[in-house]
Amino acid sequence: MGTFRGISFDLSVPGGAMLPVVGISSISVVPTHRRRGLLKAMMAQGLRSAVARGEAAAVLHSAEYGVYGRYGFAPATRHGGFTVDVRAGRGLRPGPAGTGILQPATMEDVRRFGPALFDRVRRSRAGAVSRPDWNWQARTGESVRPGETWTEPTAVVYRDVHGQVSGLVTYRVDGKWTDGVPDSTLTVTDLITTTPEALRALWRHLLSLDWVHTIDVPDAAPDDPAPLLLADARAVRPLPHPADCLRLRLLDLPVALAARTYATEGRLVLEVADPDGHVDGRWQLHVAADGSGHVTTTDGPAHLALDATTLAMLCLGGETAARLKGAGLVEELRPGAAATADALFRASLAPWCPDHF
Template structure:
């Protein structure tokens, strides 16, 4: 008496590759049938089927933290957000290149332009999952659930000097007034940009919308400066309660680890514990001069011991092996192995997943 929904998705990994993954959704057990092993059976069946299809990993959004760690999942991205006090921020920092043009667009054009734009943008940021066609239909009001109301956002696209679409932003404005003075909140529901100029131009518009007292930015890892910062960044406080977002479970270790890129000329042997057997064993990770990697089973001594969930937390660059070791979630078998793993898995941009499924 339970449900398990599997979605065929792909996941952007460091270096820009797209990894085929199983998206786990609608996983539930009828309350009267809890504690009977139903959830474990559903998860085992779903993960085994993913392996047979050649999916290298599984992803989900966890509603309850303690549940999914025992199945080898770990938080791989964080979700936060920020609010800009428009008046106090001073607008966009002066002197930035915001060349190009903006124009409003209709839902039909969003469904036509959005998929390719999003796929190009997410290759520069690990942690994003694919948006199927049905996702774009829901985002544009063409596929609503029974009883669901559609609050159509304003959508603008950015075009560069050659007329190519380089960005898209969707937002709503609540129209609030306080003491007969406009006090509206603008909420960004989607922001996609493939160039720095497009991102800055879109933010310049958002910070200049009439009647807007504050802008709420899309969920992202808090504590990092915005790509298009306001003139006074102190007026861009992060959300107070960032949360885990995308959870990752590795299923095919060579496929998952070789899909991403690394610093060149390094090697580390990992001893991975996985009771389900998917990635259990000792593995040698070697990186080439071009940042590619080779992963092979290894019978020699390991440098770092950890379980499947801990390795999943490292994979997109959102966690550090040294932090895991300090927390007792990884064990150095060779001095310096955790610091070496930090170097191997570190990324210049923290992973971010803009979508839920």
């Protein structure tokens, strides 16, 4: 009378390492059997199975904000797209011309170049999950689910001076006319670049297309650098309702916290409350001068007290202990501990998950 699906992924964490996680999807309970504990039972079994497989955390996307906090999941990444008024943007601001070339690409090319390119990019930003083969098949029309209509996007790749693909964009144009005048919107479906040169070249291409007056990027990192490329950045507007994206549930704290790299050396003792017992206890995080972390249990005095959901907000660097303290979600047991936590957990880029599952 319910469904629950677990997908094995790996999750990028600050520093570029990959953490084995379970992605939870297709959760449902038939209306006639609601309020009987089925979701709770499925979730408990799913998390136990993940622990048994050695997956250090669970991730999901939540349609309703308040549902999964009761199971220890918390927002760990945010997304928020933007729209560009092409005429108001006045093209790119002055900058290097670049030494590479743009080439049209087929969906076969996207399947060939995309996976390696994406894997290179996601190591630089925490919060991304791996893209299995079925993801690329769906993106390129090789696999279309029943009831879906597939419209092939346009694809363009950027090759650097050495001939290596360092950028890829796919997009669709709606072909709209208003009062007999072209008024098209271009919607970016994927944009992957490994260098600023590739990013600049692909945006120059998008901004140069005839009849396109608006460019929509429905899902972008909170700190996406593309708006900074425009001659007039006021031409960029956020799309409505930027929101939380990936929810994270920690299952193995020593593994999860040791996987990432930290911004500075230091020591922090956390008193973590977890009613389900996965990460409950008092944990010492010791960070060495090289940014590597080591987590052990301890009987020593705690510096910060928080629950498992709150710790998940901090884990990828997308939230600050100071803000959580202000909301009453973190208790500072030693003066300055929130500042210490923020110095340790800080990430150079905002965590972002470009995929839904």
